[in-house]
Amino acid sequence: MNKPKIPVDIILKHLAEQAEVSRERVQKATDVLLGNLDTDIAATPYEVVYEEDRVKLKHYARSPKAEDAMQTPLLVVYALINRETMLDLQPERSVVKSLLADGVNLYMVDWGYPTYKDKFLTIDDHVNGYMDNIVDFILKREKVEKINLMGICMGGTFSVMYSALHPHKVKNLVTTVCPTNFDTRQGLLHIWMKWMDVDKMIDTFGNMPGDLMNFGFLLLNPARLMIDKYIGFLENMDNKAFVENFVRMEKWIFDSPDVPGETFRQFTKDLYQNNLLIENRLHIGGRHVDLRNITMPMLNIYARYDHLVPPEAAEKITSVVGSTDTENVCLETGHIGIYVSSKTQKEFAPKIISWLREREGRREPVNQAGLYRRKSVPKRARSSIRNSSLSTKRKKELSHAGKKRLFFNNLQGEQGVRDHP
Amino acid sequence: MSGSEKANPDLQTIIRQWLKTGSPSGAETEPGSGERSSEQGQKAQAERLSKDAYFSMMRTFQAVSSAMSEPPVLDALFRSANILPDIVSTFVITGLKGYFALHQQVIDKMGKIGSHTDAYSFDNIDQEALRVWSEIYKNEIRQYFNVPQLGLSRFYQERVNQALDKFNIFSSALAEFLQLLSLPFEKSFRVLQEKIEDLTRTGSLPEDSRGYYQMWVKILEGHFMTLFQSPEYNKSLGETMTALEDYISAxxxxxxxxxxxxxxxxRKEMDDLYKEIYLLKKKVRDLEKANGKQ
Known part of the structure; x- marks a missing residue:
């Protein structure tokens, strides 16, 4: 007998089965939702060792099991958007725990919750103010000459700026899902930010409201973020572990501090709209952010399916900095998945740790100008991660320092370096 | 005036007599007539003031009466009585003309409403309705909120009118924006129906609800992505944000x-204060760093 075009009997049978499954699920879900749920985030113990205004510096206790402790402390700088708790979202998927377990001496910036009085704070205040004070504090506390700096998303952009302005304090630079090239039409965010009347917005709101930004992020993909995600929750709400992790993620996503108005204004105009950083024309606090000063080793990790910082926005930086020891690593995940997905947990933190370890013992002499000079160009790290060093061809073309200088000289010759007021 | 008083001595006498009888004690209310307690003094003063007022009023009445009794004034009075109907009709006609002109203006504006949309065009009625309303508001109604205000409270009233106007503009922009956001849902259901038709023909329909849902959410996502990259959406989003910001400022x-x-x-005072604190802190930070380097 031929199969009918509309298998009514099978459809009805499945419907009946699903109705029964749904009934059981709702019954179980009631127990789960009414029971005790462990939804705490950022549960790894830490100590606040430095405070300035709203900004705090967290220091995590190194795991006693870690045998080979790294001497150079690692400072993690998160974005001003959302919170650094994302790195320690779930006990079993915590970047913080992975780093500590491998002997990293970990510090992390907590930017806090800006209020209306912080609306005048600029990028300069964050980079040359808070960040520099924090780095000085760590250098003094740890009695070291340099730190390892790791920047996440917007915090990565700040870290790039910091490394260009204070290269003598940074031993290695790690950037993750970090936007640096804003001349792209990949990703809706880059399209929308181009036409945004940021002056009017900041003049109206003072600070950029976190809720408004969150609404904007949801609008980037409403079908998935506002419908499918919650359908997924309904389908799994009888699973206690799933519910706990889902609620943790919800807590993190909607915990959005406002962004200081002047910082947002400058970030939007100078970077999203004028792309000054990658073109080596950015000035902050009256100082030129010269990417050629980034001579320390640089590891740049980004995600192939990142809808906020698409690969095109992240990968170019290694080809324009002054360093010849650079590496691009592209992971097969999204903007948040890079930190929380079970798959990338095995790739992300281990890659950073092995890359830092390779460079841990290296000593570099100080020249008279106070700038550290590279002794020799190290062999490029061999990455076990798929699709790492995506831009190998381009890097070969551009990695030569002289060529980079030529690139910038040409750029400045054509467009002229904008004087900072 | 003094001439009139002198010309009418009898009237003063009559009033004096009347006031005498009007006082509760029946005594003469001349000022300084013997010792009084302070209460009595106040009472006497009040009586004196009221008496003065009466006299002043009567003097005015006398002056007007005597002027009116002059022959040329009487002639003018009679003449004005003759032209009274003309004056009344002029008032009435002017009032009616003003009313009709205002009415005509409103009718004209209402008439223009029709010019913003094509008659009998129902193809895009859902999408067009909000846009048309927005245009009607901007072209025909909002001018009333911009009528210049007068008087002591003009600035306050103007700001209230502005806020109302901005709120109306924001509401219409938001309605248009939300309507745009609803389009992918409408279109995705239509595409889903077509897809189900095709699958029915080929006999490859999903057998459980999850399959249909996955099919729909994928179509919906595609439609949203198309919408978000369209200039219409970006324009609407921009207009909505601008309208929201204008309304919040107003x-x-x-x-x-x-x-x-x-x-x-x-808020403005706090802004000034915050800015001062910010600049001071910045100065202190720079000084500290400079000292640290030394």
Whole structure:
């Protein structure tokens, strides 16, 4: 007998089965939702060792099991958007725990919750103010000459700026899902930010409201973020572990501090709209952010399916900095998945740790100008991660320092370096 | 005036007599007539003031009466009585003309409403309705909120009108924006129906609801992505944001007016203070760093 075009009997049978499954699920879900749920985030113990205004510096206790402790402390700088708790979202998927377990001496910036009085704070205040004070504090506390700096998303952009302005304090630079090239039409965010009347917005709101930004992020993909995600929750709400992790993620996503108005204004105009950083024309606090000063080793990790910082926005930086020891690593995940997905947990933190370890013992002499000079160009790290060093061809073309200088000289010759007021 | 008083001595006498009888004690209410307690003094003063007022009024009445009794004034009075109907009709005609002109203006504006949309065009009625309303508001109604205000409270009234106007503009922009956001849902269901038709023909329909849902959410996502990259969406999003910001600014100006009269600092005052603190802290930070380097 031929199969009918509309298998009514099978459809009805499945419907009946699903109705029964749904009934059981709702019954179980009631127990789960009414029971005790462990939804705490950022549960790894830490100590606040430095405070300035709203900004705090967290220091995590190194795991006693870690045998080979790294001497150079690692400072993690998160974005001003959302919170650094994302790195320690779930006990079993915590970047913080992975780093500590491998002997990293970990510090992390907590930017806090800006209020209306912080609306005048600029990028300069964050980079040359808070960040520099924090780095000085760590250098003094740890009695070291340099730190390892790791920047996440917007915090990565700040870290790039910091490394260009204070290269003598940074031993290695790690950037993750970090936007640096804003001349792209990949990703809706880059399209929308181009036409945004940021002056009017900041003049109206003072600070950029976190809720408004969150609404904007949801609008980037409403079908998935506002419908499918919650359908997924309904389908799994009888699973206690799933519910706990889902609620943790919800807590993190909607915990959005406002962004200081002047910082947002400058970030939007100078970077999203004028792309000054990658073109080596950015000035902050009256100082030129010269990417050629980034001579320390640089590891740049980004995600192939990142809808906020698409690969095109992240990968170019290694080809324009002054360093010849650079590496691009592209992971097969999204903007948040890079930190929380079970798959990338095995790739992300281990890659950073092995890359830092390779460079841990290296000593570099100080020249008279106070700038550290590279002794020799190290062999490029061999990455076990798929699709790492995506831009190998381009890097070969551009990695030569002289060529980079030529690139910038040409750029400045054509467009002229904008004087900072 | 003094001439008139002298010309009518009898009238003064009559009033004096009347006032005498009007006083409760029946005594003469001349000032300084013997010792009084302070209460009596106040009473006497009040009586004196009222007497003065009566005299003043009567003097005015006398002056007008005597002027009116002159023959040329009487002639003018009779003449004006003759032209009274003309004056009344002029008033009435002017009033009616004004009313009809205003009415005509409103009718004209209402008539223009039709010019913003094609008659009998129902193809895009859902999408067009909001746009048409927005245009009607901007072209025909909002001018009433911009009528210049007068008087002591003109600035306050103007700000209230502005806030109302901005709120109306924001509401219509938001409605248009939300309507755009609803389009992918409408279209995705239509595409889903077509897809189900095709699958029915080929006999490859999903057998459980999850399959249909996955099919729909994928179509919906595609439609959203198409919408978000369209210039219409970006324009609408931009207009909505601008309208929201304009409304918030206008609303804040009213709040500023209200707070100004209360014993609390306003946002503007706090802004000034915050800026001063910010600049001072920056100066201290720079000085500290400079000292640290030395």
């Amino acid at each position: 609303r804040n100006r009213i709040l500023q007016d209200m707070l100004q009269s209360m014993p609390v600092p306003t």
